[in-house]
Amino acid sequence: MAASAASSASAPRPGVSFRRDLSEWRIVLVAWRLLVLQASHPVVAAGMEEHSTYRGHPWRRIEHTLGSGRRLFQADQEQLWREVKRLDRAHRRIRGTTEDGRTYDAHDPATRAWVLLTLFESVAAMRELSGDPYSADELEELYREFAEIAAVFGLPAGELPATAAELPGYLRRTTAERLEFTGTARHLLYDMLHEAPCPRRLRFLGPAGWRALRWAVAKVVTELTVADLPAVYRERFGLVRTRRGALLSRVLHGVGRMALTRLPDRLRYRAPGVRPPSRPRRMPRQDTRPPRLDRFFREVLDQTGDGWLTARDLQAMAHNVCWRLELTEDGEARVYAAFEAWWEQLRAGMDADGDGRISREEYVTATLAGCDRDPEYLEGGLLPALRAVFAAADTDGDGLLDFAEYRVLFDGRRVHPAELSHGFRQLDTDGDGVITAPEFLRGFVDYFTARAPSASGTQLLGHA
Template identity: 70%
Template sequence: MADPAVSFKRDLSEWRIVMVAWRLLALQAADPVVGAGMAEHSTYRAHPWRRVEHTLGSGRRLFYQDAETLRREVARLERAHKRIRGTTPDGRPYDARDAGTRAWVLLTLFECVVAMRRLGGDGYDAVQLEDAYAEFKESVAAFDLPEGELPPTAKDLPAYFARYARERLEFTEAARYLMGDLLREAPRPRRLWFLGDAGWRVVRALAARVVTELTVADLPAVVRERFGLVRTRRGALLSFLLHRGAGALVRLLPDRLRYRSPEERRPTGRHRPHRRDTRGSRLDRFFREVLDQTGDGFITVHDLRAMAHNVCWQLELDEAAEARVYAAFDGWWEQLRTVMDANGDGKVSREEFVAATVAGCDRDGAYLEQGLLPALGAVFTAADADGSGFLEFDEYRTVFGGPRVHPVELSHGFRQLDTDGDGRITREEFLCGFTEFFTARTDSASGTQLLGRA
């Protein structure tokens, strides 16, 4: 019988899971299929915090919620992974539905929870470990993995990890970037607005050194050996002090502070000061903060599909609704490619986007109706969960909220669109607000502040 004091699902919701989150991403990115998918389809470079939140949030939905939530999450992951396939630069095909890769990704989540407790000084004993693994396997049974993909018992895990590391793992470009430059380049989370750009650069540099040292020190020895990484004495000491300190602290906390509820709302705080935008600067900001999902300075089809993916992810749409959103965003990309990709390389730069959009809006009043507005119309329809023809604030927050959107700015954006002030947004108000954002020459129109007070 399972020890009532031990629960894998509950341990996954403990706040110190963030201490092994980077380790989790590195282990997953080291699988060549995951690494290839991240390189071409993921937005982790431009939105690392969203990537972490999606990974941990998906884990909580898989293991910490009811059977219906689990079913929806598995179906959503299946649809997302179906679109992640292609060929690596060296000619190897990859497909996110590969059974071995899927098993590895799931097992790394379990292994990181086990590592979190072991490093914190409160590791599972042999019986607890088997009970936690049985609980884990019960949840992931919904993925219907082929027989034999998951080790039968927890005591078989060390051999599985050693074999997989030696036979499958590679120090992929995605893993290298996660372990090296990503944190040195990461954008400032909005909740740290008070640091300012200069303060964030200092904090970011320090955090990059600490997280890199900690991650290398905490990786399984077989993985460090595979990648040629060295666990320094400084890293080992840092790992011991941070994990043991956190482990001692959480054991003193009441459950309401120790564990994070999946429904917990993000903390609030002050918004950044207002700064007026011209039309060109608004479009420039829209490119950087919205369109360039991969953070490489260009728009490609993958950026638009990443936006569609994020909408579908937030709304938990069914397959038919997802297909409509993706089709609308593919249509938007076709317009951008046709109008702006002069050399046919499949990329649109920021300068090309701003210049072509300004020229298009000046030249043709129906310019936005050829790509942007159909995509936004699909978003509105998908977000209107009850089919009322209006977006209530909760529906708006579901699709436009996120870890980098301050609640004050989210409320401000809603009010900008709700021009008659009745507490709900019509389809006409929704599309009109975005039209003003792109076309207004001054900042007096309400729609020009949809991205907040920059």
């Protein structure tokens, strides 16, 4: 990451932007390197092994990592806060004990700092490996921009290096004291691409064609990643940078630089509309949540159709889920308990006159106020109920919902089949034909909290 002495003396080039450079297509050349570095932290590795489906869905894992990075560092302030909240929710339950007795927690500040800093380090490495490193002044400018965004995570003081100049020392210390060549990192580096399923867009190749391409890609990615990993990392874990790997790295990064830097911005960047910090995107003029919540009340919550929300409606929802899925007694008990807890949250916060029923207006107003006031508001009732519903609807226990399973949850005379199909496609963010639990929950969080209509979950019941 250190720039040469000549580069250090030069003035910053105009328009330097961490957000913009993170979105350049060249970042894919260091994407696998980024994953290996992150997975070498024992807490990250433990979380991936115990709580991630990356082995069965590697492309989803990569897209989620890059997508999260885009939402953190390339979006407006609203999307940044939503992404931080989403990560907090997703990581809250990523904790436990490994087989060798070590505890891990995804909210560990040092782990979160490492994951964030690897994104910054990867952008700097992308430029350095292409023969066009940042000057020292540019690196500090980029790091200030990065640190301003990373501050939203509320890490303890001193967890992140104060300046870019301190990053090489941080990398050496963390590699020596914290990182391990974990089984997850080893699998990413040497095995995963040899086992990876065919991406949806390449199914035209057929099984034989995909096996041949997969073998070639795996060889190239492994050679490139080993060659590009930091020297301190390779020395620590005995990885050898071969001459072939070094040549491959020079060619790919050099060609990538020459080709992409000559393209117009709309082709050069994955997110060409990203603006620098000095020109933040404007907030939407109108809050689109009220009509969505009104519709949710009418088409999902008000099961009796009398215009009021009562305990009977929540019980009817639980009954419908259990009836259609023919759950075991224990499974039914979990669904009913989750819906009862949801009703208690609604009753306590919305039934002001204590008559045991909530109007549509009361529901919409109180839900908007709760979400604005407390980022964890939905955890008080809705999200636990949805987790129980997802587990119940996942009839084959594979952790995924296909469309047939999804339809059971929302099918009915008041929701048109076309709307169901549209909602399913909105939640299936990676387009693989199934919905994971995080996608399912994230969609509902978007539906209840996103002010703009662009978030995927805002259309889970179709167009408003």
